[in-house]
Amino acid sequence: MKRFVSDLRNTIMAKYIKAVRNYMIKKLNRNEPKNREKEISVGAHLKELRYTIIGCLTVVVSGSAVCYGFFRAQLMELFTNPLDGLNVPIIYTSVTESFTTEMKVGIIAGIIATSPIIVFLIWRFVGPALFPKEKRQLMLCIPIAVLLFGGGVCFCYFIIFPFALRFFLSTASVDLEAMLTIGDYVNFLCKILVPFGLIFETPLIVYFLVGFRIIPLERLKKARKYILLVCFIIGAIITPPDVVSQLSVAGPMYLMYEIGMLVGVIAEKYKARDSAKAIV
Numbered sequence: 001m002k003r004f005v006s007d008l009r010n011t012i013m014a015k016y017i018k019a020v021r022n023y024m025i026k027k028l029n030r031n032e033p034k035n036r037e038k039e040i041s042v043g044a045h046l047k048e049l050r051y052t053i054i055g056c057l058t059v060v061v062s063g064s065a066v067c068y069g070f071f072r073a074q075l076m077e078l079f080t081n082p083l084d085g086l087n088v089p090i091i092y093t094s095v096t097e098s099f100t101t102e103m104k105v106g107i108i109a110g111i112i113a114t115s116p117i118i119v120f121l122i123w124r125f126v127g128p129a130l131f132p133k134e135k136r137q138l139m140l141c142i143p144i145a146v147l148l149f150g151g152g153v154c155f156c157y158f159i160i161f162p163f164a165l166r167f168f169l170s171t172a173s174v175d176l177e178a179m180l181t182i183g184d185y186v187n188f189l190c191k192i193l194v195p196f197g198l199i200f201e202t203p204l205i206v207y208f209l210v211g212f213r214i215i216p217l218e219r220l221k222k223a224r225k226y227i228l229l230v231c232f233i234i235g236a237i238i239t240p241p242d243v244v245s246q247l248s249v250a251g252p253m254y255l256m257y258e259i260g261m262l263v264g265v266i267a268e269k270y271k272a273r274d275s276a277k278a279i280v
Contacts, residue, residue, distance in 0.1 A: 052125040059117045064110030068103060075105050079186055082162050088169065088178050090185060097183045105186060115146075145204055152200030153193050160249055161192055199253055206260030211267035220264060227257050 067075065080090060092098045111118075119142060127135065169178050209215045228250075235250035 048125060052121050055121045056118050059114045059121070060107075060110055062110075063114035064107045067109040067113060068106030071109065072102055072106060075109050076102060079105060079189060080182075082157070082165055082189075083180075083185075086166070086169065088180055090180050090182050092182050097181065101182045101186050108190070141204060145201060148200045148204060149197040152197040155200070155252060156193050156196035160196065161189065163248070164192060200256055202256040203260040203263045206257075207263045207267045210264035211270070217261070217264045217268055221261060224257075228254055231257075 083090065092101070130138065206220065210217050210220070231250040231253040232246065234253065235246040235248075
């Protein structure tokens, strides 16, 4: 009798363990992305990566050639438009400077113009490896990141860069005549536009930092006064010595940080809700 009870108990435990294992396997399979492809070899991955890189380079080269060949004059006029009214001549001091600068402008315009195709090629490569939830988040974040970066570049180009240009051209201690080389001018413009585009990505960066629990939201909130001080210091450096110009730079920079705090609160709520669902 004891042996029968022992065998029955072992059989029940074995079936229970088997049922739990099958349930966990089904749950894991259900969480797998529906479009996940079969595992392929490392060589096939490298081959696909090579095709993606070649495709991106081909698209950039083609777009840059079109921009340089057909829109070179319009692009140079766009880049030099902030100098209108300043009576500052633009020169070049080497034989190849004008050509290389126009080529650089064409490449920049080509990358911007072909960026949707580049994003599509990269998405086609990494998409099959993502879960459906990750795909939805990435599809939402990409256009937001583009809009934020474009907003920062436009804000700098139309508001900040004219202030900075006038300030640096007026700092000569003696009566000197300013003559800008086209190469230095384009480099200076790009060095200002790109950081402002990245500054406007602050809300999205805070969302990822808080959402993935890399930095607690409370620590970012405690750093408010230091961030405000840094914003005013940057505003004082890159603008003329007046309060209005300084506020025009420090205000939007700190506003981006505060928007990032609000986005961080939303990220924490979503994270807490996902954690609660996972426990249930």
